[in-house]
Amino acid sequence: MTTIPHPRFRIPVLGDVIGLDWTTPTQHEARVARELGGVYERRLGGSSMVVVGAADAAEQACDETTFSRILPGPGLYLRELAPTGLFTVRSSDPAWSQVRTALQPAFTQEAMRRYHAGMATVIDEMVEHLRGRAGERVSTHDLMTRLTLEIIAIAGFGYRSAGFDVPVDADQYLRAIATVLEWSSKEPNRLPLVGRIGAGARRADAFAALDAVQAPLIELVARRRRDGDTDTPDLLSALIPTDLPDAVLVDQAVTFIIAGHETTAALLEVALFYATEDPARQGPLRADAPDGAPAQSRYEDIARHRATGRFLRECLRLVPSLPGFFRIATADTRLGDYAIRRGTVAFVLALAAQRDRAAWGDDADVFDPEHFARGRRLGFYRPFGTGPRDCIGRAFATHEATFALARLTSAFDITDPDGGPLELVERATLRPARREVVFTPR
Numbered sequence: 401m402t403t404i405p406h407p408r409f410r411i412p413v414l415g416d417v418i419g420l421d422w423t424t425p426t427q428h429e430a431r432v433a434r435e436l437g438g439v440y441e442r443r444l445g446g447s448s449m450v451v452v453g454a455a456d457a458a459e460q461a462c463d464e465t466t467f468s469r470i471l472p473g474p475g476l477y478l479r480e481l482a483p484t485g486l487f488t489v490r491s492s493d494p495a496w497s498q499v500r501t502a503l504q505p506a507f508t509q510e511a512m513r514r515y516h517a518g519m520a521t522v523i524d525e526m527v528e529h530l531r532g533r534a535g536e537r538v539s540t541h542d543l544m545t546r547l548t549l550e551i552i553a554i555a556g557f558g559y560r561s562a563g564f565d566v567p568v569d570a571d572q573y574l575r576a577i578a579t580v581l582e583w584s585s586k587e588p589n590r591l592p593l594v595g596r597i598g599a600g601a602r603r604a605d606a607f608a609a610l611d612a613v614q615a616p617l618i619e620l621v622a623r624r625r626r627d628g629d630t631d632t633p634d635l636l637s638a639l640i641p642t643d644l645p646d647a648v649l650v651d652q653a654v655t656f657i658i659a660g661h662e663t664t665a666a667l668l669e670v671a672l673f674y675a676t677e678d679p680a681r682q683g684p685l686r687a688d689a690p691d692g693a694p695a696q697s698r699y700e701d702i703a704r705h706r707a708t709g710r711f712l713r714e715c716l717r718l719v720p721s722l723p724g725f726f727r728i729a730t731a732d733t734r735l736g737d738y739a740i741r742r743g744t745v746a747f748v749l750a751l752a753a754q755r756d757r758a759a760w761g762d763d764a765d766v767f768d769p770e771h772f773a774r775g776r777r778l779g780f781y782r783p784f785g786t787g788p789r790d791c792i793g794r795a796f797a798t799h800e801a802t803f804a805l806a807r808l809t810s811a812f813d814i815t816d817p818d819g820g821p822l823e824l825v826e827r828a829t830l831r832p833a834r835r836e837v838v839f840t841p842r
C-alpha cells in the first residue's frame with residue numbers, strides 16, 4: 401500500500417510544525433501540495449488531516465457517498481459566535497435543514513429579481529461617489545467592503561448602512577465585524593501554551609464586538625416579527641413566518657452579514673486587480689454589454705454579461721475567496737493513490753486544485769477567462785463548495801458581482817498607478833493586500 405507523504409521534518413508529539421506559515425497558511429500549503437505531489441498528510445499535535453491539492457483527488461473528496469462536510473479549525477470559533485447560523489450549524493442539528501429549507505426559495509436565481517432594485521440603488525450610489533473622486537486614488541478594499549456591506553444590508557434586511565462617504569476605518573460596525581473575523585481566524589492558529597497568553601481578553605473583545613454586530617439585528621428581527629412584515633423584498637422575509645426562535649433568526653442575520661460581504665468583496669477586489677493588471681482586459685467586459693449599450697439596471701441584462709461572468713469565474717478559479725473546505729471520510733475509501741480510513745479529515749484546497757495543471761492544462765496559473773469558453777472541458781472548479789452544504793449565496797454573489805463589475809467597467813477606465821504582483825492576505829478569506837486604483841469617467 402502506498403504511504404501518504406508528509407512534510408519532511410516531522411517531530412515526535414508535535415508533528416509537522418516546522419515550516420508552518422501562520423500568516424499565509426493556505427498559500428503555503430498550496431506550495432507544499434505541489435512539492436509533495438498534490439496529496440499529503442499534515443499532523444499537528446494529536447490531530448491529523450489530509451491536504452488535497454490535486455484535482456482528481458479533490459473530486460473524490462467531493463463524492464457524497466464517501467465524504468461529507470465537516471467544520472473543524474477556525475470554523476469551530478465561528479460556531480461559537482453563531483451556533484445555529486446556516487454556515488456553522490452541524491448538519492445533524494435539525495436547525496440546519498429547517499433553515500436551509502426555509503431559505504432556499506429566497507436564494508434562487510429568480511429570487512434575485514426581488515433584490516435587484518436594492519442592489520441597483522447601491523451600485524448607482526457607488527458610481528456617483530466615484531465620479532466625485534475622479535482621478536483620486538481609491539482603496540479597492542474600502543470600496544468593495546462598503547459596496548458589499550450596503551448590498552447585503554438592503555437585500556438581506558431592508559436597511560441601509562453608513563453609505564460610501566463614511567470611511568471604512570471610521571465605521572464602528574465594520575470594525576466590530578473585523579474584530580470578530582480576526583479572532584475566529586487567528587485564535588486557532590496560535591501556538592500551544594505561549595499562544596494562550598491573553599486568550600481570555602481577546603475572547604472578551606471578540607464577544608463584545610459580536611454584541612455590537614448583533615444589537616441592530618436583534619432589534620430588527622423583533623420588529624419585523626411583531627409587525628409580521630414579510631412584504632419587504634429581502635432575505636429576512638423568508639424567515640419571519642417560520643416558527644424558528646428569534647435567536648436562530650439573529651444567527652442567520654449575522655451569517656449573512658459576514659458570509660455575504662467578505663467573500664464577494666474579496667472576489668471584486670481580485671477582479672479589479674486583474675482588470676487593471678492589463679487594462680486591455682476591460683475592453684471585452686464593455687463589449688459584452690447587451691445591445692452594445694452600457695450596463696443598465698435591468699435584472700434581465702445581468703446574466704447576459706457573459707464576458708464579465710467568465711472573467712469573474714476565472715478570478716474565483718485562481719483566487720477562491722474561501723481557499724478551501726473540509727470533508728470527512730464516511731467510509732474507508734481512496735484519495736488519489738492513497739487508501740483513506742473512515743473518519744479521516746480532508747482539507748480540499750481549492751486554491752491548489754483549481755490550478756492543477758493535470759486538469760486545467762499547462763497555463764493553469766495564467767489568468768485567462770477563456771478557460772471558461774463555451775464547450776471547453778473544465779477541471780476541478782468548486783469555489784462555492786460542494787454537496788448539500790454548498791454556498792446558498794452563489795446566485796446572490798454572482799448577480800451582485802457581475803452587476804457591479806459591469807457597471808464599473810462601463811462607467812470608468814480603471815487604472816492601477818502602482819502596479820506590482822497580486823499579494824494575498826488571509827483572514828478566513830483570501831483577499832488582495834491593500835491596493836489603490838484610479839477611476840476615470842468614460
Ligand code: HEM
Nearest residue numbers: 486487659660663664721725783784785789791792793797
Ligand atoms: C457556504 C463560498 C457568497 C452564504 C459557502 C461555502 C463556500 C462558499 C466555499 C462552503 C463552505 C464549506 O463547505 O465549509 C462563497 C463565495 C462567495 C460566497 C466564494 C462569493 C464570491 C455568499 C453570500 C452569502 C453566502 C453572498 C449570503 C448572502 C453562505 C452560507 C453558507 C455558505 C449561509 C453555508 C450553507 C450551508 O452550510 O448550508 N460559501 N460564498 N455566501 N455561504 Fe457562501
